[in-house]
Amino acid sequence: MAEIETKFVGDMSRLSSRIEMYERMQPAFYQQEVEKVFRRAWLVAACTTEIPVPGSFVLADIPPLKLSILIVHSNDGKIRAFHNVCRHRGDRLVHTPNGCTRAFTCAFHAWSYATDGRLLNITDASQFEDVDKSQYGLVPVHCEVWEDVVFVNLDKTPRETLKEFLGDMYDQYKGFAKNRVKIADHRLVLNTNWNLATNAFSEGYHNLYIHKNTVPDYQGGPNNPDRHRAYLEVGRHFGRYSTHGNQNHKKTATEEVVFRYSKPMFPWFPKFDYSTQPPGINPSRFEEWGFDIVHIFPNCVFAPQANTHSYMTFWPIDHNHTEIRNWRFAYQSDNPADAIAQAYSVTRAREVIREDMNTMETNLIGILSGAIPHTVLSKQERVIQNHYRAIDDMLAQD
Template sequence: MSTDTSLAQAESPARVQTKFVGVAQSLDARVDVAKMLTPEHYAVEREAIFRRAWLPIGHTDDLPEPGSYFVYDVPTFNASLLVVRGDDGQVRVFHNACRHRGNKLVRSGAGKKRSFMCGFHGWSFSSDGALKVVTDHNQFDGLEKADYGLSRVTSEVWENLIFVNFDETPRESLQDWLGPEFFDRYQGYWDLHEKVASYSFDLNCNWHLAVNSFTEGYHTMYIHKNTARDYQGGKINPQRHRPHMELTRRHHRFSAPGNPDHEILPVEGLAIKYGRKLLPAFDFDFSMLPAGVNPSRYEYWAFDNIALFPNMVVLCGNHYRVELTFWPIDGSRTRIYNSLYNYKTKNLGERLGQAYFRARGRDVLREDLNTLEAQQQGLVSGGMPHVILSRQETALKHHFAVTENMLRGQ
């Protein structure tokens, strides 16, 4: 992969300059985002991007044993998915609809079942999707149970993340979709943490705006000035420039710079005393992490931001991670699923410490979401021919370039 040295050498008062890996120089800095906010444009994107893409829906950790299941709703395709670990240990994804008359087989939630019975007429399916029971079977002419198992959705697993593909015949494997820059470089990372909180939000904004809100650090000094005022940058990097940014065929990752001079407040100090540094303090220890996390091994590393196009952003820390998925409902509404994962606790003190950081992270998230509906209103008004993006927003430039490429069928 090439390195763009011209951007890294650009004049700046900061002592930390961004190293760009991948083609950054040729990306457009002026983007007509407003044209992407129409219902017509979204309808094209749904088929050309979301139907072709590998989309994350959960983790194998959520299915600890045979018969474990969870329901996952995908508003982009108005689909409900039933994700099940079969008796053979394999994870399968089905349309959550009885093959008799389409009733939702499991209304919501998660649990464990040996079989799934439809509450409408009593048809029953095994954990591998096979139709096992048809009530009053002799009243159906020519019905062969082997022909009416639950409808499968193509799925694959990377590390412990479960992905689906809604294309009738996927055009590439999950491994090819992720690329070598991601596929082989995160071994074991997703097993370091456990889920401690999850939220969902429906916002009146386009999915592009929602994803973009979490894929640049330029905003952090302003939006987060009260909740995480000095967690990044510091004296050596006053503008909080990303030390490392890598662009691949579809995805990106960059490293966020921690502040070695961060002032620890009294309550934060108590949380750290009984637990570990999470957010807004960092211990700069990345010795336990695989090569894909903090790939440049930056000394004052806070966390990585990885964006798996089109709709997943992960903030990858050492003792925590934050996962966000963005599902367009239509051209002007987006559902956001947010999950927080922390290190696995050993005692009450660590759990109390995590509670503080969980509350702080929730408030930071709400600040990130706060601008989205206002952006939507400003852009759809028609008063702006384009937005203009800085070098520190190169990930956004890349996002829109990938969008255009996929709309062209590339």
């Protein structure tokens, strides 16, 4: 069988295989990213499964902008987002990470707000002069729902809609997440730059080496020994690739038991019927498909695969500290076999991700040493090249 050749799609003409990284790791460069990337881009902030019914809410922290955003499923059925700030004295309005309520009441002086942001009550209102309640509702934040996630935009007026921002991929995943629920939610902070953390999950060049102790043969196979991506595409604000699931993967004893009576999940990729899937899932319809990696610029990596998917977001706290959030989803389990398979898949994925994270802090140390003038990227790392092209485009805007 012939060796796998990557199918490259999209405009590669403005990508560079040489990236000067030292300057990008400096505080001054980071401040530009905060103001021109994170304040202007559409950002994945929450998942809709966290706010399933009217009155449900979730808080989303945006560390680079030092903001707390209140995302609410309003009583009229609409998803809204607000700055989590009381209009009276500016205290934080909601302290509980998530929940369900009919109204939000500030613990400081008991001003209360409806789920659509309207100011409902001012305590001892007669003592306030010239305060029109209709002008003191919660401060809204631009938000849009895409499939099972909520995006926010912190610009005063977004420069484009979410559909315009995502481009071709916006309509290509319709309904893929139907009937799936969150099965894991992990967070941690690393001493690394957010770009390096995002890059670590935007290429598969490393997996033959980094993951040799956990999932040594889950990708590639006899006809793809170097584990080239089956498909790789770049867009203005996204990059994605499809992995080659090894059909000769030798299941471990645990996998033999775990997946015997359940749907297959990571790290096992038997042939999957993708004919009923939307066009964004395995875009090239590669027969021996494992999973896709979709980098949603600037800081989200979305990974759809058979019977499960995940979102990882990489939030800079400052120029050399990053908070990583990982949400994993799967079909609703209705029997013990499915529940066990999902628990195993989550545990295995967590160990694989820990291996990925093992390089991030030393990667930053190496770059800050100033020893190398630039990094050198291969064709298999074009999603990373596209990431830096997109950053530079945004930094060049007024």
